[in-house]
Amino acid sequence: MKIIIATGNEGKMREIREIMKGEDVTVTSLKDEGLENVEIDETGKTFEENAIIKAKTISEVSGEIVIADDSGLAVDALNGEPGIYSARYLGRDTSYDYKNNYIIKQLEGKEGAERSARFVCAMACVLPDGKVITTEGTIEGQIGFEQKGENGFGYDPIFFLPERGKTTAEISPEEKNEISHRGKALTKMYEKLKEEGVL
Ligand code: ITT
Secondary structure, X not given: OEEEEOOOOHHHHHHHHHHOOOXXXXXXXXXXXXXXXXXXXXXXXXXXXXXXHHHHHHHHHHOOEEEEEEEEEEEHHHOOEEHHHOOOOOOOXXXXXHHHHHHHHHOOOOOHHHHEEEEEEXXXXXXXXXXXXXXXXEEEEEEOOOOOOOOOOOOHXXXXXXXXXXXXXXXXXXXXXXXXXXXXXXXXXXXXXXXOOOO
16 A cells, blocks of 8 residues: 655655554655656645645546645734745745744734644545545644744744643654644544545
8 A cells, every 4th residue: 555645845744754654554755756846736725725736636647545735834913824825935945944033023022822823734635536535633832932943844943832831843753743733634534544444
């Protein structure tokens, strides 16, 4: 059994590989499949729509079982931004050091619950017969006052978990996978794929 993960994001890929390690499936990336240059038009208006677009595009060119992840950071004080535009926010090639400091600056003067934010992950799996299965996971947190930690990727250094007193870049990769939006969405995906008799 093989599943292709339709992502070009190495941070996501690392986490998904780690979470799927215990299962009896071979997980491959777009790079492994030589599909990294396939053009995917992320024209959806929601995380779920974009996850389906990514998984369908790769399913059509490969004929294999494909899982895609569309995710992002939603900051309440910024009306849910950067949301589905998280990767493109302030420019796709802009460093996360800059993006993270920019968000911290936008929240100047706000305290506690006024800094609330969440990571959201929509996952879509497309089966070889075209059937689409979707799941979602979220994790609640707050925007930190400074960047902290070296683990994870993207916005992790500013995603502060009040109950742990740490950002998702300060906890171990295993700990993040247990509680993260991505970990939750993937666990639900497993359950659905088992119900479908795929796994
Ligand atoms: P693919 O479409 O190829 O999967 P991408 O990075 O463009 O890669 P998205 O459009 O789903 O993927 O954007 C997700 C962005 O949201 C990601 O680039 C990060 O900026 C942010 N993000 C999502 N999950 C995150 C996490 O666990 N930790 C930190 N940032 C995260």
